Amino acid sequence: MRAMTVDVRYCTTEDGVQIAYSRVGEGPPLIRVLGWFTHLEYELNTNMWGGYRKTLAERYTTVVYDGRGSGLSDRDAARISRQGFFKDLQAVIDTTGFDRVALFGISQGGSVAIRYALDNPERVSHLALYGTFARPPMDREEVRTRMSLMRQGWGSDLPAHRQFFTSLFMPDNPTPDDLRAFNELQRISAEPDAAAAIFAASAPDPDLFEQLKDVTTPTLVMHRRGDAIAPFEEGRAIASKIPGARFLALEGSNHTLTASEAGVWETIANAVDELIQPDAAPRKTREPSTFRTVLFTDIVGHTEMMSRLGDEAGRDVLREHERITRDVLKANGGTEVKTMGDGFMASFGSITRAVECAIAFQKAFDEHNRSAQEPLRVRVGLNAGEPIEEDGDLFGATVILAARIAAKAxxxxxxxxxxxxxxCSGKGFLFADRGDFVAKGFEEPVHLYEISWRG
Structure with a gap:
């Protein structure tokens, strides 16, 4: 992704804090309120966040800002407080020059947006909330534990110190690029003391949940079913408390959307349009592809192997894994969608060919392991449906469930x-019943079967 220049400007809060903000696009004003850590320049130049800002800017004058303690704003940890967050938002709204604005509150920023709408209903035209909470999402002991982790390792050059938080925000099959981008955002967005102070101040007002019934602003509440940061039930409870609020349940578990989840951002953008501009023409959406069988592979014990062998020798083993996988895919008519380093995602127009390919994978690696110094134990998972296709990649519940099934093997x-x-009934394959499986992010259990390939 080519680096882009963001037009950064500054405004001053009533208590003298310099807040960095940027403004892009044309249309009704929409201000993103995001709480914990942000960095205007870095966000724009990553595939994870730059895309959705551009999507919103197609129809809105979109304003984003770094709150106190984060990004390009003043980073004095001593000035971070819950009330300070409201002062940041007030300064940005006043600077835009608009009489009324729509607020898009994300995560902790959602509680800030709700409170502002309660206190200033004449200034807020619409309220869109994603993955937010109106009650503390964890107890005091857990807050203290996480603050200790931040102070010890947040500013470290070793990503492992920040990986704990990354795995909570993005548990749902992030790519190595996603992990690196999110780890780096944590590192550059705030100093350790500021990160801990922001986290400590992010709990909503104690009375906010009970005051939701007094919100008069038209509201949309969006929440992912498997969200590990803000529980799904919290989103549903918020929507039930706010009079007339619309609730949109989103599949998946990532609190922070990854680059591969463009389809989810598309759904969010359309829902925001329906809230703010109900008469606008629908955005162009991606059509579901034809019926596909989606296959995932994964090397079991990959991390341990790389640690034991070292980068050079480990990479030699991975190259052999890639060669075998691609040879088998080609021989069985599979399409490689992408590789994740220690695994592959592939698709098939024929479900029979997909199962035959899965069997061929295991036979090929079994043969390889008989003479290899470093055996490769590979697991395979398959699901079928109508995924969404864009630019050669596949998205949607069909894909997510296929990955979940592979991880279970x-x-x-x-x-x-x-x-x-x-x-595959009547096609000669042997199946063993493995019982029901409730995949993360899905409400209904899925019945699993194991395919016999030996003999």
């Missing part, structure tokens, strides 16, 4: 959904 196993099992 052991090395040398092939697990498939009941959809795959049913469509």
């Amino acid at each position: 052991d090395g040398g196993e092939i697990l498939v959904s009941d959809v795959v099992r049913g469509l």
